[in-house]
Amino acid sequence: MLPLLSELESAAAIIYRVMPPTPQYSWATLNQRLGAEVWVKHENHTPVGAFKVRGGLVLMEELNRTRVSAPIAGIVTATRGNHGQSIAFAARRNGVPVVVVVPEGNSVEKNEAMRSLGVELVIHGHDFQAASEHAQKLSEERGLYRVPSFHPFLVRGVGTYALEFLRAMPDLDTVYVPIGLGSGICGMIAARQ
Numbered sequence: 001m002l003p004l005l006s007e008l009e010s011a012a013a014i015i016y017r018v019m020p021p022t023p024q025y026s027w028a029t030l031n032q033r034l035g036a037e038v039w040v041k042h043e044n045h046t047p048v049g050a051f052k053v054r055g056g057l058v059l060m061e062e063l064n065r066t067r068v069s070a071p072i073a074g075i076v077t078a079t080r081g082n083h084g085q086s087i088a089f090a091a092r093r094n095g096v097p098v099v100v101v102v103p104e105g106n107s108v109e110k111n112e113a114m115r116s117l118g119v120e121l122v123i124h125g126h127d128f129q130a131a132s133e134h135a136q137k138l139s140e141e142r143g144l145y146r147v148p149s150f151h152p153f154l155v156r157g158v159g160t161y162a163l164e165f166l167r168a169m170p171d172l173d174t175v176y177v178p179i180g181l182g183s184g185i186c187g188m189i190a191a192r193q
Contacts, residue, residue: 002190003156005163011058012160018057018093019047021164039172041165048085048113051161055183056086058157059147060094072096076144078132081110083149088117099144101135103127150181159187166191 003011022045030038043051063072076099077087084100091098100119102111104126115121124134132149139146161184166172175192177185 001152002186002193003152003159004190005193007156008159008163008187008191011054011156012163014061015054015057015157015160019053022046022161024165024168039165039169041161043161048082048089048117050082050085051158051184052082052086052154053089054086054160055083055151055154055157056088056090057093059087059151059153060090060096062153063145064094072145074099074142074144075147076101076135076138076142077147077149078102078128078135079114079149080106080128081113083154084110084114084119085117086154087147088114088119092118099135099138099142101125101131101138103131150183155183155186155190158183159190162188162191 022042024039024041026037026039030040043049046053074097075087075091077084078101079087080102084102088098088100098117098119099122100114101122101124102114104123106123111121111123122134122138125131136146138144162177165175175188177188179185
């Protein structure tokens with residue numbers, strides 16, 4: 001289920017306590033090359049350099065709100081990079097330890113970025129699926145809250161980039177969104193509706 005507009009607006013309020021809206025720019029060279037007026041949303045202006053941080057902030061806020069009687073002692077997730085940085089950034093702000101499982105051969109730079117945010121980085125498996133399965137195992141063994149890579153609270157948070165973009169540029173003809181697991185496109189669809 002996609003988030004409602006009111007949920008995106010509530011998520012934006014959570015995010016704006018930590019970071020301002022990100023800018024969007026039109027670049028003359030890009031416009032000329034493509035033969036169209038093109039606007040680019042600059043999510044590299046977030047604290048971790050990616051839109052994913054929005055989801056982590058909303059997820060942590062919602063978990064803190066809904067789990068008052070049983071606070072989270074720690075989080076575990078699997079990633080290849082930006083999702084892990086997002087969860088690490090948000091959890092660190094809340095004093096919650098994070099274990100991030102990445103597959104072998106993961107980007108050295110992404111691993112270092114996550115470590116710099118204080119995560120316990122575990123390298124396991126040859127691909128994301130193996131890393132994800134190991135994260136689930138660690139969740140069960142250590143009693144950690146398992147954060148999947150796709151979650152309604154994550155979508156609600158990342159959807160705020162689309163809300164900002166569409167409010168700033170309401171007359172767009174076409175919007176291109178890169179797709180990984182789908183939180184970004186789900187957020188765009190929700191904001192567009």
